[in-house]
């Protein structure tokens with residue numbers, strides 16, 4: 001879906017489209033801030049809003065949360081709800097259990113995207129029940145048209161949940177459907193590595209209408225045809241995402257402008273993302289536990305408080321804790337409502353600009369889309385994986401750095417364990433690590 005970067009000049013009306021494949025600062029020609037790291041493994045269950053707000057930015061639209069997971073909906077033109085991880089992984093794996101949306105021209109997607117526009121994609125066309133598209137880009141190079149490859153899935157991708165994985169290391173990239181490898185890209189096969197995805201990636205999930213009538217005919221063709229909004233709404237459901245960062249640390253630093261994985265440095269420390277997840281997992285104390293935690297003297301005062309006074313004090317404490325808890329919930333709701341309102345306003349602004357003729361799809365801007373063609377016009381493969389020519393292993397890759405299992409986790413630390421968050425018994429809280 002690389003074509004979308006060309007649409008930025010057109011005010012990126014379909015904000016998720018731009019959001020999925022754009023960059024704020026390109027380290028190939030600028031000095032950019034470090035990328036916050038993930039530095040952990042975690043499975044996100046998208047059945048509550050807090051899962052998303054703790055670890056992802058909602059960069060367009062709003063989501064509903066159902067027993068089927070997060071619901072991403074296109075109900076009308078320009079709807080394009082999208083979320084983007086607040087963290088980056090530097091090699092890793094991402095397994096998303098999702099059900100794609102129906103609807104001709106509706107594109108459901110899983111995108112890994114880096115600051116210099118390395119990209120790894122899964123895309124699902126709403127008009128196609130049988131196939132999933134895989135794609136990749138390196139350093140924003142859009143000059144090749146043979147990267148998109150479609151693979152059959154065992155049952156309707158829009159009616160059933162399937163597990164779509166990318167497993168990404170310095171020497172190869174695997175795409176898996178329900179744990180079966182369907183495609184492998186070796187480092188050397190991507191222009192001797194020059195266009196191999198190899199820099200810190202955020203994870204982006206979203207839905208948009210590639211079949212919107214304002215888009216050019218190549219985009220609409222790729223998306224499977226023109227979208228009929230009257231037949232919507234079209235919903236994509238994301239149940240869970242298991243995300244593993246094969247590196248550790250607090251942030252990834254670009255030490256030069258090469259965009260090579262060897263130039264990325266991992267900075268020591270716990271990641272903000274990890275701290276946020278651990279904090280969200282910390283159980284809230286019950287009143288009884290809080291009472292237990294009170295200093296002994298206070299407790300004695302409460303026990304000892306003759307009769308009514310003691311009971312009153314306990315009642316007051318209970319009342320206080322309940323109120324505090326309500327206040328917390330209220331604050332959260334108010335905050336969420338505010339964010340949603342702001343998004344709605346941003347959307348309305350864009351609609352207005354579009355109506356006034358500013359920021360709409362500019363034909364001159366989209367005229368070139370055919371050239372980069374979403375990496376489209378790819379081939380279709382049968383059940384067999386394509387034969388990947390065997391290539392010499394990239395000589396500088398040391399298995400210690402790409403195989404987390406063999407990494408030395410250093411000094412043991414006491415890390416709280418909780419369900420769904422398993423740290424190795426010895427965990428490296430930092431230490432300078434360089435990919436090269």
Ligand SMILES: *[C@@H]1O[C@H](CO)[C@@H](O)[C@H](O)[C@H]1NC(C)=O
Pocket residue numbers: 026028029140
């Ligand atoms: C930097 O890279 C971006 C993305 O490739 C490009 O749009 C921009 O023109 C480049 N700027 C310079 C100064 O080269």
Ligand SMILES: *[C@@H]1O[C@H](CO)[C@@H](O)[C@H](O)[C@H]1NC(C)=O
Pocket residue numbers: 045047048
């Ligand atoms: C969300 O899903 C997880 C995993 O299935 C489950 O443990 C949890 O109870 C669910 N939460 C809600 C609010 O449904």
Ligand SMILES: *[C@@H]1O[C@H](CO)[C@@H](O)[C@H](O)[C@H]1NC(C)=O
Pocket residue numbers: 062063064073
């Ligand atoms: C969420 O669900 C409600 C009830 O089905 C619906 O009215 C609303 O439009 C949905 N919101 C989004 C953003 O899809």
Ligand SMILES: *[C@@H]1O[C@H](CO)[C@@H](O)[C@H](O)[C@H]1NC(C)=O
Pocket residue numbers: 057084085086087202
């Ligand atoms: C998420 O949003 C926050 C606040 O707007 C911003 O500072 C941060 O850079 C965003 N993260 C990503 C990965 O875009």
Ligand SMILES: *[C@@H]1O[C@H](CO)[C@@H](O)[C@H](O)[C@H]1NC(C)=O
Pocket residue numbers: 127128129130131150380
């Ligand atoms: C789905 O996509 C595959 C691969 O491009 C193609 O062979 C198949 O005909 C498509 N099916 C439909 C219904 O468009």
Ligand SMILES: *[C@@H]1O[C@H](CO)[C@@H](O)[C@H](O)[C@H]1NC(C)=O
Pocket residue numbers: 141142143144191194195
């Ligand atoms: C961009 O990709 C094309 C096609 O794969 C390749 O021929 C070209 O060398 C690449 N450009 C760079 C700068 O790597």
Ligand SMILES: *[C@@H]1O[C@H](CO)[C@@H](O)[C@H](O)[C@H]1NC(C)=O
Pocket residue numbers: 095097163164165176178179180242
């Ligand atoms: C998805 O597939 C990956 C790769 O095989 C596997 O590790 C993961 O456990 C699977 N997730 C689910 C929920 O089945």
Ligand SMILES: *[C@@H]1O[C@H](CO)[C@@H](O)[C@H](O)[C@H]1NC(C)=O
Pocket residue numbers: 039040041244245404405422423424
């Ligand atoms: C993350 O998962 C990988 C692969 O399963 C494993 O080798 C690694 O030890 C895990 N890392 C952490 C921090 O748990």
Ligand SMILES: *[C@@H]1O[C@H](CO)[C@@H](O)[C@H](O)[C@H]1NC(C)=O
Pocket residue numbers: 269270278413414415416429430
């Ligand atoms: C990292 O997190 C662990 C567990 O929360 C903590 O024990 C350790 O002190 C933290 N390290 C740093 C450098 O903050």
